[in-house]
Amino acid sequence: MKKNLLDLDYIINADNYRNIQDSIADATDMAIITVDYKGKPITHHSKCTNLCKFVRSHPKLSHICEKCDSRGGLEAARLNQPYIYLCHMGIVDFAIPIAVDGQYLGAVMGGQVRVEDASEMESLEKITSQKTDILEYINKNELKELYQSLPVMKLQKVRANAAMIYNICNYIVGEAVLKINLSDGAISKETGYNNYQNKKTSVNTEKLSINTTKKDEHTHGELLNSRENIILKPALDYIEKYYTRNISLNNMASLCNISTSYFSKLFRRTIGDNFSNYINRIRIKKARELLETTDIPITNIALDLGFEDSGYFIKVFKKFEGVTPSKFRNDAL
Template identity: 35%
Template sequence: MNERNYLNRILDIESWEKLQNLISEATGMAIVTVDYRGVPVTHHSGCREFCKRVREDEKLGKYCQKCDALGSLEGVIAQKPFIYSCHFSIVDIAIPIIVEENYLGAVMAGQLQLQETDDKLKPEKIISIDDTQLQMTKEELREYYEQIPTYTSEQLEHTVTMLYHLCDFFAKEPLLKEKTKIPEKKYLNEKKLSMPVVSNRIIAQAIDYIYSVENQAVSLTEVARHCHVSAPYLSRLFTKEVGETYSTFVTRLKITCAKEILKDTDLSVMEISDKLGFSEPGYFIKIFKKYTKETPMSYRSHRENDKSWSWYINSTCLNKKISQLK
């Protein structure tokens, strides 16, 4: 599983956890969010005392974990919420979080019962164990078992639908593609270098940040931190959306800017190197030559000659036209 699939790398866990608590309080459901390995990435909101005690039991707790695993697996296979009942006939729901065909994790909710007279919805019982042991445990913890909330099928279906759409939005919102043309922005020496048109918010934010720190050697890790994603994830997304790697894009951008400075100012190679965030002038010259096939000073000299030659040609043509008019 690559790093992109870690749920806590693209989901704002802190904000989601606050929402999870509110949903739990409003619905009476217990809720926990887990990553693709089944490891919780949030605390357990509204966990019922009965379930807490059962999970603490060395033997019965293993069955609870097995229920969670099987329930989430069924949700992944179906790619939609899976409603099931555990070995204590308590209803649970596994809501898979799938982004761009990658299974990131699931929201595990429930710890409730359906009304006995309600036969519209019959959750699948995915684990069965010795009834005698279950009855003994229920008798010992009857006080807590009776505190488990009861839902109608309609209530359950509406709540599950709401949870599913909330999870889907919260996970996908950072990756939603909306055509965004970033406006031109003044770059060094008042030159306008157009930013590329991108179709991803995260990449738009990354490029905007790169342009804002023109005189620094900004690293991929720093930009990823600014965009609240992991460096490997940003690297892959950047290549996909822009068509070249992050390092190639940044280097090419700096060389483009260097060419503008060389044409329009008298700044030395050392000053330009420092202004664009290169570690040293020698490295700047090496990279510049790699991209342009000539040194910075040679480039400047050629541009100056081009200007002079252009002026000479224009001047000559103008003189000829003046002569013809006489």
């Protein structure tokens, strides 16, 4: 297995995933946090209850909470399915394993609820047998009040929510791994690419070809026809349409639902140039057209094409064309 596929934060877009996590927590009325295989959080704690915030603020009790999370995740990985259990506070929690090719990467930890029918709790395992005198650390009345404030639901509903999150996580991680494997050539075009072809994800290479020589156009066309564009297509489409805007690397990575570091690496490998040069190359191509066919002032062309000022535009133009915009215009007359 590739080393990068062992890094959960690498194969998913953490920022986008956090938004999904928040939405699921709101929809299910359950607390959720995602951790890597070491138990280190890669997201914040969505909808964490006041009781759990209170308990985790006490070092000795927080240590037991961490043990519960660790054991819950490992047990879910062993079972390869959602694992619902009771934490040391008697609260219903669950762990959703995240694995790639049988390798445990981390888990989605959720729950922090009370079960409507107390008798149903008898079927749940208490994840830790460590005994703690809770009242030694927490005021009895305050504990009772916080416990009563926990969301209440049927165990069947807890199971349904855990199953839903399990399926969502499998889909998100599976799609991310598929994209990485496709871009690295680890799986064939036939086995993984056809599903995307059915969704009409091919790129219009004629519109996106920006190089100035026949040789460059041919090379660029080959790149645009490659399987990497399954991933990069949303960004390439956006840049083609909005190249005059201020386009950031972070926003384009988010649009493709991959991490910024992976987007940058994949973009350079696929296009053969870095992100900023690619955008500037498109702008300069348009600038050449305007300089050859109009008498629009150079300053206006620079601003219209998204450059901060004419000085930077002139610098970039000379880098690509070997001459200044004014000389290029004069030579074209």
